[in-house]
Amino acid sequence: MIQWFLPQASSFAGDVDFLFLLITLVVGFWFILTELVFFGLMVVYQKREGKKAEYITGDGHEKHWIHVPHWIVIVCDVFLIVGAIMVWNKIKIDMPEKIDATIKVIGQQWAWTFVHPGPDGDINTEEDNIITIDELHVQKGLTYKFDLSSKDVLHNFSVPVFRLKQDAVPGRTISGWFKPTKTGTFDIQCAEMCGTAHGIMNAFLHIEDAENHENWMKQYQALAHK
Amino acid sequence: MSGDHHGPTSFWSKYVFSLDHKVIGMQYMFTGMFMAIIGGYFAYAFRMQLAFPGQEVPGYGIVTSHDYNSLVTNHGTIMIFWVAMPVLIAALGNFLIPLMIGADDMVFPRLNRLSYQIFLVSAIILIASFFVQGGGFGGAWTSYPPLSSNPEYNLTPLGAPLWLTAVALEIVAFLLGGINFLTTVMNARTKGMKMYDIPMVVWMIIIATLLFMASVGPLVAGAVMLLFDQTLNTSFFSVDGGDPLLWQHLFWFFGHPEVYVVLLPAMGIVCEIITTFSRKKLFGYKEILYMTFATGILSFFVWAHHQFVAGIDPRMATVFSITTLLISIPIGVLCFCFIATLWGGSITFSVPMLWALAFIGEFLLGGVTGIYLGSSGTDIFFHDTTFVVAHFHYTFFPIAIIGTFAGITYWFPKMFGRMMDETLGKVHFWGTIIPFNCLFIPLFLLGMGGQHRRIYNYENFPDLAGPEMQNMRIFATLSLVALLAFQLPFLYNLFRSMFRGEKAEKNPWKANTLEWVAPSPPPHGNFGHQFPEVFRGPYEFSHPDREDDFWPQSEPGPRGEIKEH
Numbered sequence: 179m180i181q182w183f184l185p186q187a188s189s190f191a192g193d194v195d196f197l198f199l200l201i202t203l204v205v206g207f208w209f210i211l212t213e214l215v216f217f218g219l220m221v222v223y224q225k226r227e228g229k230k231a232e233y234i235t236g237d238g239h240e241k242h243w244i245h246v247p248h249w250i251v252i253v254c255d256v257f258l259i260v261g262a263i264m265v266w267n268k269i270k271i272d273m274p275e276k277i278d279a280t281i282k283v284i285g286q287q288w289a290w291t292f293v294h295p296g297p298d299g300d301i302n303t304e305e306d307n308i309i310t311i312d313e314l315h316v317q318k319g320l321t322y323k324f325d326l327s328s329k330d331v332l333h334n335f336s337v338p339v340f341r342l343k344q345d346a347v348p349g350r351t352i353s354g355w356f357k358p359t360k361t362g363t364f365d366i367q368c369a370e371m372c373g374t375a376h377g378i379m380n381a382f383l384h385i386e387d388a389e390n391h392e393n394w395m396k397q398y399q400a401l402a403h404k
Numbered sequence: 405m406s407g408d409h410h411g412p413t414s415f416w417s418k419y420v421f422s423l424d425h426k427v428i429g430m431q432y433m434f435t436g437m438f439m440a441i442i443g444g445y446f447a448y449a450f451r452m453q454l455a456f457p458g459q460e461v462p463g464y465g466i467v468t469s470h471d472y473n474s475l476v477t478n479h480g481t482i483m484i485f486w487v488a489m490p491v492l493i494a495a496l497g498n499f500l501i502p503l504m505i506g507a508d509d510m511v512f513p514r515l516n517r518l519s520y521q522i523f524l525v526s527a528i529i530l531i532a533s534f535f536v537q538g539g540g541f542g543g544a545w546t547s548y549p550p551l552s553s554n555p556e557y558n559l560t561p562l563g564a565p566l567w568l569t570a571v572a573l574e575i576v577a578f579l580l581g582g583i584n585f586l587t588t589v590m591n592a593r594t595k596g597m598k599m600y601d602i603p604m605v606v607w608m609i610i611i612a613t614l615l616f617m618a619s620v621g622p623l624v625a626g627a628v629m630l631l632f633d634q635t636l637n638t639s640f641f642s643v644d645g646g647d648p649l650l651w652q653h654l655f656w657f658f659g660h661p662e663v664y665v666v667l668l669p670a671m672g673i674v675c676e677i678i679t680t681f682s683r684k685k686l687f688g689y690k691e692i693l694y695m696t697f698a699t700g701i702l703s704f705f706v707w708a709h710h711q712f713v714a715g716i717d718p719r720m721a722t723v724f725s726i727t728t729l730l731i732s733i734p735i736g737v738l739c740f741c742f743i744a745t746l747w748g749g750s751i752t753f754s755v756p757m758l759w760a761l762a763f764i765g766e767f768l769l770g771g772v773t774g775i776y777l778g779s780s781g782t783d784i785f786f787h788d789t790t791f792v793v794a795h796f797h798y799t800f801f802p803i804a805i806i807g808t809f810a811g812i813t814y815w816f817p818k819m820f821g822r823m824m825d826e827t828l829g830k831v832h833f834w835g836t837i838i839p840f841n842c843l844f845i846p847l848f849l850l851g852m853g854g855q856h857r858r859i860y861n862y863e864n865f866p867d868l869a870g871p872e873m874q875n876m877r878i879f880a881t882l883s884l885v886a887l888l889a890f891q892l893p894f895l896y897n898l899f900r901s902m903f904r905g906e907k908a909e910k911n912p913w914k915a916n917t918l919e920w921v922a923p924s925p926p927p928h929g930n931f932g933h934q935f936p937e938v939f940r941g942p943y944e945f946s947h948p949d950r951e952d953d954f955w956p957q958s959e960p961g962p963r964g965e966i967k968e969h
Contacts, residue, residue, distance in 0.1 A: 194781060194782060194784065194785050197781045198776065198785075201775055201782065205772040208772065212739070212743065219743065219746040223746055223748060225752050226750070230750065231682065231748060231946040232684070232748030232749075233685060233948050234684065235687075235688075235689075236685070236686070236745075241688065252733060258729060259725060261781065262782065265781025265784075266721055266722065266781045267722075269784055331550050331551040332548055332648065334713070334788060336856060338785070338854030341784060342785075343713045343784055343787050343788070346715075347648060347714075367856050369788040369789075371543060371544040371548070371858050373543070373551055373558060373559065374559055376469075376859070377472065377858070378864045380864050380865050
């Protein structure tokens with residue numbers, strides 16, 4: 179259902195959206211059922227002249243009316259917990275075995291710095307690394323590892339189309355991964371309050387196919403050597 | 405204790421430096437209402453900026469990004485610490501506990517007065533912080549360091565420490581009040597009132613107080629450390645020598661139980677009202693009580709669900725996801741019990757009942773949307789979006805606003821000895837409930853569209869700047885304006901009824917609990933010369949052995965309980 183509002187542009191966006199759907203079905207069922215019973219009781223048991231209310235303590239056999247739903251809620255919870263953990267593990271714990279490229283993402287008040295590996299695809303060779311401010315370029319279909327850090331306060335590297343968020347904490351480097359699956363230009367946000375200009379700490383994510391990505395690198399290199 | 409009380413006579417000793425629990429309760433209530441007006445005004449200012457970015461807001465002016473952050477931060481802080489807590493716990497707790505347990509006052513009246521005075525000082529400090537150089541603190545109500553700890557980062561060198569001092573003092577005030585509540589209920593119950601004869605709202609306030617006192621220690625310690633970081637350049641939460649994440653743990657270890665600290669009194673109010681107006685015994689008194697304890701205990705093990713993506717060890721998310729989803733079980737049982745209480749009832753939809761029912765209906769949505777956020781997998785996307793904002797307003801608005809209106813309209817006859825106007829009350833009710841839903845449902849949808857929180861202008865984000873999303877923001881803002889406007893009938897009704905309302909009898913709702921035995925309004929010392937004695941539980945409505953459909957706790961006779969198996 180999230181995809182109605184926002185495109186899916188990473189390999190795990192569909193997992194998050196599926197989990198959302200699963201929760202919506204389970205929770206929606208309970209919510210609607212409970213509200214129906216609730217409004218139904220209000221209608222049926224309105225005050226009528228000469229009719230006294232019943233005396234029910236809730237301690238006897240009618241306890242089942244609470245206990246049966248209570249056990250079903252537990253079963254539902256188990257399903258949701260399993261789903262939540264599977265999605266979480268895929269995105270946040272298990273790093274893919276094959277990483278095609280590594281990028282560095284650095285937050286500061288109030289801009290994002292991105293270090294791309296350059297044409298050789300290796301971030302450790304610094305000569306050809308491409309460093310940009312507020313513009314991240316990635317190639318569709320490659321698996322990226324990112325190393326996230328901050329120079330001053332907390333920031334949050336948030337890419338809604340990837341369904342990805344991670345806080346950047348000064349003094350730490352936090353790693354994660356993503357695999358872009360759709361070309362286009364999308365928002366990158368800072369999603370952790372970071373001071374006066376937090377509201378304009380945006381950046382752009384450019385997802386390109388192999389050809390355009392190579393062109394961008396060439397253009398950048400031409401600019402850099404002018 | 406003697407019942408022969410001569411109350412103070414001068415204006416100062418009667419209303420300002422009073423030791424009477426009812427007057428102190430009123431002081432808390434009116435201070436809380438005054439702060440609610442400030443909090444509402446702040447919401448108006450920043451929502452107008454979102455709907456009409458960059459334009460002058462009537463009654464405020466231009467909202468800069470610095471202003472915006474400060475408005476959002478202080479709206480949250482005020483509504484939780486200076487509205488929900490004083491009105492729900494301090495005001496209603498102070499007013500109701502001695503009356504409902506049949507005592508003449510709190511056991512520590514001077515401590516009680518000190519509690520209010522410290523609270524008042526804390527409110528004054530908070531308000532002063534808006535006017536100092538650099539403006540009020542704008543680092544979010546969670547106040548995460550290093551932003552909050554370093555003036556070079558937050559640019560509010562005076563606003564930040566003043567904000568923190570105000571919060572710390574407010575907490576001190578509630579600790580003093582909490583000691584008083586616990587001791588009073590333990591020691592001052594009238595003859596015959598056993599544990600299971602205590603009205604549920606008193607139990608709920610007591611459990612809330614226990615949760616507050618058990619969780620607040622780390623926060624006070626953290627606040628002192630943060631204050632040292634801000635003013636003495638220590639480095640408890642800075643990168644060199646300290647850890648910024650430590651604050652988050654201290655804050656949320658308090659912050660999550662705090663949700664239940666304000667929730668439980670509201671649920672207690674709902675218990676009192678739905679039983680009275682459906683003429684029914686509370687469904688599963690003991691079940692509700694035990695489940696409330698279970699909720700309280702579980703609430704200490706869920707705090708890190710606020711920190712899934714904060715940089716904690718990702719494996720911890722699994723543990724906290726499980727504990728968080730488990731809390732849906734006791735809370736679910738509580739809601740089922742409330743709804744089951746209506747079964748077989750004889751329901752009158754008077755104004756307090758409407759509020760109590762609205763609490764149940766609206767809180768359910770707040771509860772179920774929490775599941776999306778407690779599930780670590782979906783929280784990766786929803787963290788810090790307006791989906792979260794909508795979710796917690798669907799819990800906090802029912803608690804702090806709907807619950808409060810339920811309580812005020814229900815006990816108003818006892819507080820002031822007069823009745824409120826029912827028609828104005830219904831206008832106010834619908835004028836609050838409808839705009840409330842129109843305000844926050846768009847925020848769920850915007851959050852699903854990826855809109856993140858605490859952003860003063862979405863025009864900078866192309867994916868969020870489209871006309872559909874902007875129209876939703878405008879719709880939400882206009883709903884807020886309507887919601888605020890509909891509070892005027894309430895204020896008019898409140899103050900008019902206080903002086904001109906129809907005189908109330910002792911027990912206008914025909915309820916069972918002890919406060920309805922006292923005169924309306926109760927005099928100094930509450931019950932006159934003789935304390936009431938308790939003979940049965942608080943919810944013996946529509947008992948088959950009786951012609952009347954209620955049976956006051958204080959009426960001599962058998963306990964009247966019918967055992968069922």
